[in-house]
Amino acid sequence: MAGILEGIRVLDLGRIISAPYCAMLMGDMGAEVIKVEKAGKGDDMRDMWPMDFPAVNRNKKSVTIQFRSDEGKELLRKLIEKSDVLVENFRPGTMEKMGFGYEEVKKINPRMIMVSISGFGQTGPYKNRAAFDSIIQAMSGVMSVTGTVQSGPARIGAPLLDHISGLFALNGILMALWERQKTGEGQYIDVSMLDCAVPMLFTHIPNYSAMNIIAATEDANAPTAVPSGTYQAKDGRIFVNGGFPALFKYIREIIGNPELMKDEYLDTAYRQKHYKEVNALVQDWMKDHTCDEIDEIMTKGGVPAGIVNTIDRVFTNPQVNARGTLVDIDVEGYGKVKFGANPLKMSNHPALEYRPGHALGQDNQDVYGGLLGLSTEEIAALAEKQAI
Numbered sequence: 310m311a312g313i314l315e316g317i318r319v320l321d322l323g324r325i326i327s328a329p330y331c332a333m334l335m336g337d338m339g340a341e342v343i344k345v346e347k348a349g350k351g352d353d354m355r356d357m358w359p360m361d362f363p364a365v366n367r368n369k370k371s372v373t374i375q376f377r378s379d380e381g382k383e384l385l386r387k388l389i390e391k392s393d394v395l396v397e398n399f400r401p402g403t404m405e406k407m408g409f410g411y412e413e414v415k416k417i418n419p420r421m422i423m424v425s426i427s428g429f430g431q432t433g434p435y436k437n438r439a440a441f442d443s444i445i446q447a448m449s450g451v452m453s454v455t456g457t458v459q460s461g462p463a464r465i466g467a468p469l470l471d472h473i474s475g476l477f478a479l480n481g482i483l484m485a486l487w488e489r490q491k492t493g494e495g496q497y498i499d500v501s502m503l504d505c506a507v508p509m510l511f512t513h514i515p516n517y518s519a520m521n522i523i524a525a526t527e528d529a530n531a532p533t534a535v536p537s538g539t540y541q542a543k544d545g546r547i548f549v550n551g552g553f554p555a556l557f558k559y560i561r562e563i564i565g566n567p568e569l570m571k572d573e574y575l576d577t578a579y580r581q582k583h584y585k586e587v588n589a590l591v592q593d594w595m596k597d598h599t600c601d602e603i604d605e606i607m608t609k610g611g612v613p614a615g616i617v618n619t620i621d622r623v624f625t626n627p628q629v630n631a632r633g634t635l636v637d638i639d640v641e642g643y644g645k646v647k648f649g650a651n652p653l654k655m656s657n658h659p660a661l662e663y664r665p666g667h668a669l670g671q672d673n674q675d676v677y678g679g680l681l682g683l684s685t686e687e688i689a690a691l692a693e694k695q696a697i
Contacts (some may be wrong), residue, residue, distance in 0.1 A: 311337015313658035317390040317486070321369060324352045325444070326468055327426045328398035328503065329365040329488055330475035335482070336368030337651040337660040340410060343388065343676055344667075348381070349696055351669040363640050363647055366666035372677065373670040373697045376407050380696035385409065387681050389417045393495075393587070394482055398426040401436045407632040421495040422485040424478050430501030431512040442468040449506035454513060454524045473509070474502045536560065536587045539617060540595040540603075546617040547600045549591070549607055549643040552577075558611040564594040639665045673697055 336342035338378035375381040428440020456463030481498040533553025561569040607614035
């Protein structure tokens with residue numbers, strides 16, 4: 310069975326997470342992804358933690374180019390001629406300095422869909438500023454509503470905004486491919502991590518705009534759903550959300566605390582106003598039960614609940630295993646290692662295989678010889694000149 314993106318060729322000039330993740334998802338679904346890396350160095354992630362690079366670079370070929378050399382630029386030009394999508398996440402202006410800004414790329418291949426992911430976008434006063442996921446978490450406001458009163462603003466423990474930016478980029482690519490079917494023309498997509506992050510604040514945005522409410526760590530997750538929160542159980546923590554009236558009725562019947570049985574607590578607005586007291590009463594019951602006991606009791610009554618799993622518990626979670634949410638990929642020196650799978654479950658075009666990330670320049674012969682038609686001698690000469 311062919312992948313749904315079979316026939317689409319992607320040039321991945323990305324590094325670190327956002328652009329490589331976007332290109333990897335396309336590779337999972339059948340696109341031919343050619344990772345174009347700087348000769349002799351490659352993606353910075355190759356020199357970071359052992360699992361960083363393979364986490365976002367499966368299902369790709371790897372070729373090397375010395376971008377500053379005339380020969381390297383000519384190779385990139387030929388690859389652009391034969392490709393459909395180019396994804397990059399250099400600082401704004403870098404592609405232009407290399408001679409491959411979108412206006413030039415469009416001349417080479419009018420059908421090319423070019424995507425640039427950056428911290429702040431290609432325009433605006435911050436466009437040249439460096440950024441990482443954590444910087445965008447801080448500047449977007451996401452960090453200000455994450456954490457506790459004790460901890461203060463906290464960084465999310467995974468690079469979610471890098472991944473979200475890659476997903477928005479993929480969304481734009483698929484829409485551009487759809488339009489190209491009708492017009493025959495490609496287009497340029499400018500993805501800013503900050504643009505992607507700010508809308509994730511959800512109702513914190515209109516709450517401030519309409520009512521001048523500035524959400525902070527102590528009230529970001531309250532009081533719309535009461536009771537809700539992360540509760541300390543006998544053997545760990547569990548998050549429970551019982552804010553809807555029917556759910557609260559079930560919870561208070563289970564807990565049986567006389568205070569919670571008062572009629573005024575049936576009023577949603579009253580519970581919201583007194584959310585600290587309500588949560589404290591619920592917490593008092595939670596501490597005498599295990600996470601599994603609470604999870605079973607709440608689930609029986611239809612109350613959304615989730616144990617705060619450590620990574621080892623994620624690996625043994627029956628739902629994760631039933632859905633194939635983790636997949637085994639070979640990593641040199643480690644054997645089969647589990648990574649996050651492609652989350653899409655498509656009936657006609659599932660992700661077919663998960664090939665490990667290739668060594669730097671592993672596919673030079675295949676791509677430059679097979680795709681571009683260069684002879685073995687020509688490829689050897691390029692290598693001798695350190696152009697690849």
